[in-house]
Each structure stands twice: as C-alpha cells, then as structure tokens.
Amino acid sequence: MITATDLELRAGSRILLSGADLRVQPGDRIGLVGRNGAGKTTSMRVLAGESEPYGGKVGANSPVGYLPQDPREGDLRVTAKDRVLSAKGLDDLLRRMEKAQTAMAELVDADNDKAVREYGRIEERFAALGGYAAESEAARICNHLGLPDRVLTQQIATLSGGQRRRVELARILFAASDGGAQSNTTLLLDEPTNHLDADSITWLRSFLSSHEGGLVVISHDTELLAAVVNKVWFLDATRGEVDVYNMDWKRYLDARATDEKRRRRERANAEKKASALHTQALKMGAKATKAVAAKNMARRADELLAGLEPEQKHDRVAKIRFPDPAPCGRTPITAEGLSKAFGSLEVFTGVDLAVDRGAKVVVLGLNGAGKTTLLRLLAGTEEPDAGKVLPGHGLRTGYFAQEHDTLDMSASVWENIRHASPDTPEQQLRTVLGTFMFSGEQLQQPAGTLSGGERTRLALAGLVSSSANVLLLDEPTNNLDPASREQVLDALRRFTGAVILVTHDPGAVEALDPDKVIVLPDGTEDLWSADYLELVQLA
Known part of the structure; x- marks a missing residue:
C-alpha cells in the first residue's frame, strides 16, 4: 500500500498539486488522468519514491514496481533474461549454479566434493525462491510481451529502446507474479502499452485486471483504462487538486461530464448574482442613508466571486506544422x-x-x-x-x-x-x-x-x-x-x-x-x- 499525505508538487514555481491525500490499497486499479502538463508523470515519480515532493509525505509498506516512460540505464552488459530474473534475485543464483556445475566437471576428489556441496546449497536456495517454476513463469511473461528466447539471450546494450522497455515491464510483472497467484506488489505504470503489439496489449489488460495488489496507471489507451481500472484520479491542473472517483472508466466519464456541467452552472449563477448585487450597490451607494447597505451588498458580491473555483482550462493542443523542406536533389x-x-x-x-x-x-x-x-x-x-x-x-x-x-x-x-x-x-x-x-x-x-x-x-x-x-x-x-x-x-x-x-x-x-x-x-x-x-x- 502507498499513502501520500498533504502532498504538494511543483514544476518550478508552478504548483501542480497542493494538500492532496492519496492512498493506493490492494485491489485498487487506478487510472491517473489529467490534461497536458497537469503533473501525472511527476506524481507517479513521487509515489514511486524516485523523486521528493515539494511538501507532504509519501510512504509504502509493500513492494513497488515502477515503469517510467523511458527505460532505465542500469547494467547494459547483462542479458535480458538475467535482467528479468533479477526481480527475484534468481539471476545471481543461476550464474552461481552454472559456475558450480563447471567446477564439478573440472575438479576431482575432495575439490569435486566441495563443488558438489556448493552446488547443492545454491540449488536449494534456488528451489526455495520458486526455482525452475519461477524461471518458466518469467519466460511465459516475456513471450506474451514479445520477447522470444533469442532476445532474452542478448545483452541489454544490443536491444532497441522498445525492447529494453518491454524487458523492464516483464521484470516488474514477474516480480508481481507468483506462479498463478498474484502478489501484493503495487504497480505504478506510466504508458505501459508503448512498443507493445496488439496481442501483447490484450494479454496485459488481462494480467492487470486480475492483479490483486495495487495499481496506478497512466495511459492514453482508453481501451486499457476501460478494461482495467476500478478507480480514477483526475489531476485538475486548474485547481491543483485531485478528484477521486471510486468507479470504473465508463461511469467516471459520465460523472466527470456531470461535475463539469455543475461547476459551470454554479459559476454562472454566482456571477449573475454577484453582478446583480454590484448593480444594486451602485444604485444605493448614491444615497447617504443606504451607504452601509450598499457596502454590505458589494462585499457579499466580492465574497461570491472569491469563493468560485478557477475557471476550468481546456486542454491545450500543440499546433504542429512541419515547414516547407529545404531544397534538395532528386534522391536526397x-x-x-x-x-x-x-x-x-x-x-x-x-x-x-x-x-x-x-x-x-x-x-x-x-x-x-x-x-x-x-x-x-x-x-x-x-x-x-x-x-x-x-x-x-x-x-x-x-x-x-x-x-x-x-x-x-x-x-x-x-x-x-x-x-x-x-x-x-x-x-x-x-x-x-x-x-x-x-x-x-x-x-x-x-x-x-x-x-x-x-x-x-x-x-x-x-x-x-x-x-x-x-x-x-x-x-x-x-x-x-x-x-x-x-x-x-x-x-x-x-x-x-x-x-x-x-x-x-x-x-x-x-x-x-x-x-x-x-x-x-x-x-x-x-x-x-x-x-x-x-x-x-x-x-
């Protein structure tokens, strides 16, 4: 579980979020949404412990698996398979087992007996961690994410950016999986469908839908959100607040539309009433006997306007246009x-x-x-x-x-x-x-x-x-x-x-x-x- 208390986030001097209390519990599958620049990725980094909040506290009392939008560097010399298995410490044990096997084949007499005992001790530890079944589970996850055996034997340095990101996703899902059962790992996934083909995306939806630990996901794949989430956090960049909707994606869309209509209606009514009060105050202020009443009306109008939430900004969209290209030959x-x-x-x-x-x-x-x-x-x-x-x-x-x-x-x-x-x-x-x-x-x-x-x-x-x-x-x-x-x-x-x-x-x-x-x-x-x-x- 992850708990954030009185959370404040900033980008430079701009306040992204203020005074937010958030909680991710087992079984929560949360879609984190908001307009461009609202601070979704910043929020995810803070929840993952990758960066510090400007204010407030964040704590976790269960394992956390975080997938950032860009793959982490790490050790580029390890194989993709070892990187995935490292989620449970199996990579080191496998290397030590292979080393002990080599020693058993090369040594004789007392030295060989020592190597056999060493191999037995390592294999016992390997079995206690799930051993060969866990290795098979990792391979299954990798295969579903488009990482065949030939890729798993390659060093991370030789993989494309998309392959590296799928290796990281496989590592996180492997850590959150215990054979057929699911662990209490909280998954924080930032655009997890990037670089996945259609079959992999379908499988990922199924995996996440059955995940029993917590989940927070940022995604522009609305089909994924519709299939997976049972809660939505809307990060409102205008107000610097998070609106929590304890419902699935389809119901959230309806509720969000209703809330925005209500806010617009309340704002219009308050502005209309404040305008009427200001007009009446001006009329009454001309008479000395009604000056006090006029001031009260003007103050009441100002209070009405001050109590309004900031007007919701619509998503800004980049106005992209590639300029005319520079002149070139027939075959550039x-x-x-x-x-x-x-x-x-x-x-x-x-x-x-x-x-x-x-x-x-x-x-x-x-x-x-x-x-x-x-x-x-x-x-x-x-x-x-x-x-x-x-x-x-x-x-x-x-x-x-x-x-x-x-x-x-x-x-x-x-x-x-x-x-x-x-x-x-x-x-x-x-x-x-x-x-x-x-x-x-x-x-x-x-x-x-x-x-x-x-x-x-x-x-x-x-x-x-x-x-x-x-x-x-x-x-x-x-x-x-x-x-x-x-x-x-x-x-x-x-x-x-x-x-x-x-x-x-x-x-x-x-x-x-x-x-x-x-x-x-x-x-x-x-x-x-x-x-x-x-x-x-x-x-």
Missing part, C-alpha cells in the same frame, strides 16, 4: 549494402535503399529486426559494420528518436531547441516553442524533468525548426495525448518532404499514405499496399 538519401551486428548477433545485412525527394516510406519488421538501428544509421548517430549511407545534394535530415536520444536531459527546454537549430533567430524559436505549448518559466526547465509527452513535443519542435527535407521518425506518436497525436498525424499528411517512418501505430501509417515499404531484416523493398497495414501492429 541513398544507402548501399548496410550491415549491422551487435557482437555475434547479426541484425541485418546487405540492405539497400534509395529515397526520392518527397517520398514516404514505412519500415516494417518484427521487434528486434533492426528498424530503429536502420534509422540511426541513416541519421548518422551510429556507424554500419559494412556498407555506407550516401547523402544526396542538399540533404538535411531530421531525426526523431523513440527514446528521445536527441535531447540533452540535463539541458533546459530552451538550450535543447537552440542546439537543434543554432542559426534560427531567437524570436522564431520562441514562436515554435509556443506552438508546442512551451513558454515562460518552462523554457528554463531541464528536459529530464519533462513528462514523456512533453519530451515528444520538444523533440518535434526541434524537427520543425530545422527545415529538414528527410524526416526519420521512430514511433513519433508514443506518449502523446489523443489531441496532440492527431496534430502530429495531420502534420505528416501535409509535409511535402521525404519521410522514413517506424511505428506500431496504424493511424500514423494511414496518415503518411506511404509510397513504399522496406521489410527488415531482409531489406526487401516493395510498393505499399493496404495488405501491409495489418502487419504494422504485429511488427
């Missing part, structure tokens, strides 16, 4: 014989491509087929083992990394946009940031303190300011609220430059209206047809 980017491997793992080999001016290309392939790696090679942030990328006349690339690798998390919003476009006039950059909902003190906020959606908007702002003629987009709609997602898709529809897109979002592909598709790891190039659309979510 070409690649010949691209090959890439991580250690003994060959990702792809001999990939050729040529992207013409204004062409729209979708890259498909199963998870781990090298889609993100291909974009990184084209962007020049990684070198191929063989082959080369050939820039055409006037090439200017704009790269959107799915894990926001292009952002400097220690630098401010303003420093990031200035770095992305050093030659653009300051006022023009401020205008761009304003359309992406960054202004005032937030320009000095470190990028590392932004939510996933805010980081996505900042990275897109950098693209907009660059006048790129080839956009390399890796999951650009992740972490975006529905309204901002539609703005991004509309910008893609209108963009006249070339686009190479990696996504699990069929809506993004339909918006792009691609000319051709590249299927990895073979590098097969084909004209786009609707038959490929069903592969997008499976990729």
Whole structure:
C-alpha cells in the first residue's frame, strides 16, 4: 500500500498539486488522468519514491514496481533474461549454479566434493525462491510481451529502446507474479502499452485486471483504462487538486461530464448574482442613508466571486506544422549494402535503399529486426559494420528518436531547441516553442524533468525548426495525448518532404499514405499496399 499525505508538487514555481491525500490499497486499479502538463508523470515519480515532493509525505509498506516512460540505464552488459530474473534475485543464483556445475566437471576428489556441496546449497536456495517454476513463469511473461528466447539471450546494450522497455515491464510483472497467484506488489505504470503489439496489449489488460495488489496507471489507451481500472484520479491542473472517483472508466466519464456541467452552472449563477448585487450597490451607494447597505451588498458580491473555483482550462493542443523542406536533389538519401551486428548477433545485412525527394516510406519488421538501428544509421548517430549511407545534394535530415536520444536531459527546454537549430533567430524559436505549448518559466526547465509527452513535443519542435527535407521518425506518436497525436498525424499528411517512418501505430501509417515499404531484416523493398497495414501492429 502507498499513502501520500498533504502532498504538494511543483514544476518550478508552478504548483501542480497542493494538500492532496492519496492512498493506493490492494485491489485498487487506478487510472491517473489529467490534461497536458497537469503533473501525472511527476506524481507517479513521487509515489514511486524516485523523486521528493515539494511538501507532504509519501510512504509504502509493500513492494513497488515502477515503469517510467523511458527505460532505465542500469547494467547494459547483462542479458535480458538475467535482467528479468533479477526481480527475484534468481539471476545471481543461476550464474552461481552454472559456475558450480563447471567446477564439478573440472575438479576431482575432495575439490569435486566441495563443488558438489556448493552446488547443492545454491540449488536449494534456488528451489526455495520458486526455482525452475519461477524461471518458466518469467519466460511465459516475456513471450506474451514479445520477447522470444533469442532476445532474452542478448545483452541489454544490443536491444532497441522498445525492447529494453518491454524487458523492464516483464521484470516488474514477474516480480508481481507468483506462479498463478498474484502478489501484493503495487504497480505504478506510466504508458505501459508503448512498443507493445496488439496481442501483447490484450494479454496485459488481462494480467492487470486480475492483479490483486495495487495499481496506478497512466495511459492514453482508453481501451486499457476501460478494461482495467476500478478507480480514477483526475489531476485538475486548474485547481491543483485531485478528484477521486471510486468507479470504473465508463461511469467516471459520465460523472466527470456531470461535475463539469455543475461547476459551470454554479459559476454562472454566482456571477449573475454577484453582478446583480454590484448593480444594486451602485444604485444605493448614491444615497447617504443606504451607504452601509450598499457596502454590505458589494462585499457579499466580492465574497461570491472569491469563493468560485478557477475557471476550468481546456486542454491545450500543440499546433504542429512541419515547414516547407529545404531544397534538395532528386534522391536526397541513398544507402548501399548496410550491415549491422551487435557482437555475434547479426541484425541485418546487405540492405539497400534509395529515397526520392518527397517520398514516404514505412519500415516494417518484427521487434528486434533492426528498424530503429536502420534509422540511426541513416541519421548518422551510429556507424554500419559494412556498407555506407550516401547523402544526396542538399540533404538535411531530421531525426526523431523513440527514446528521445536527441535531447540533452540535463539541458533546459530552451538550450535543447537552440542546439537543434543554432542559426534560427531567437524570436522564431520562441514562436515554435509556443506552438508546442512551451513558454515562460518552462523554457528554463531541464528536459529530464519533462513528462514523456512533453519530451515528444520538444523533440518535434526541434524537427520543425530545422527545415529538414528527410524526416526519420521512430514511433513519433508514443506518449502523446489523443489531441496532440492527431496534430502530429495531420502534420505528416501535409509535409511535402521525404519521410522514413517506424511505428506500431496504424493511424500514423494511414496518415503518411506511404509510397513504399522496406521489410527488415531482409531489406526487401516493395510498393505499399493496404495488405501491409495489418502487419504494422504485429511488427
């Protein structure tokens, strides 16, 4: 269970939340919602103990599993399997068992007897923690999340950002699972469906629906919220408060709409009454005999207005528009014989491509087929083992990394946009940031303190300011609220430059209206047809 008392959260001098008392108990499956910038991710970090609140106290008396929007670094040398098993300390025991097995095979006589006893002692401990059954359970969870055995044997360093995040999700769910039963772990999940295919999302809904510990989830997947949550916390950024609804998602939507109508009606009635009192006070104030009564009426009107809640602000939406691309040649980017491997793992080999001016290309392939790696090679942030990328006349690339690798998390919003476009006039950059909902003190906020959606908007702002003629987009709609997602898709529809897109979002592909598709790891190039659309979510 997690308890927060008199909680106060701030972003700079802006108060996100004040005086909130929150509790997550076993069986609570809570959807944490609110408009852009309301502080959902900040609240989740504080509940997880990852950061300190500005005021108040947070405590937990049960295990907590926290999935942030961006994967943690950790030890990149361990295998994906060991990372998942480390949730229960099984990874170290397995390594020690393997070491003892090797010793038993190599040693003789007394030394061998010692190795046998050591192996028996470790295996006994392994069995006490669930042992081979737990290892099988971890493999089952990983398989449901699109992490097959070949991925589990790889080091974390060789995995794509999406694969790393699925490994972290698998680790957290494994810690919360005890065979067929569920533990009392409280799960704090920030956009858990990112990078998951349709089958994995369906399985995750089922897992979370049956979870007996506590759960707080931030998600733009309304189908997940509808299937899972039995409570909703609405973080009201206007009032700096949390409204708690002890009901499921569908009933919450109805209740929320009713509450907002009531507040608007109460505000209108109070304003009407205050206006009438002010008018009457003015009339009576002209007469000395009624001056006291006039002052009382004016005071009463002011009290009515002072007691009103702040007027609810509607969600702001980024007004995204990619500018006309810089002039370029007929074929701005070409690649010949691209090959890439991580250690003994060959990702792809001999990939050729040529992207013409204004062409729209979708890259498909199963998870781990090298889609993100291909974009990184084209962007020049990684070198191929063989082959080369050939820039055409006037090439200017704009790269959107799915894990926001292009952002400097220690630098401010303003420093990031200035770095992305050093030659653009300051006022023009401020205008761009304003359309992406960054202004005032937030320009000095470190990028590392932004939510996933805010980081996505900042990275897109950098693209907009660059006048790129080839956009390399890796999951650009992740972490975006529905309204901002539609703005991004509309910008893609209108963009006249070339686009190479990696996504699990069929809506993004339909918006792009691609000319051709590249299927990895073979590098097969084909004209786009609707038959490929069903592969997008499976990729």
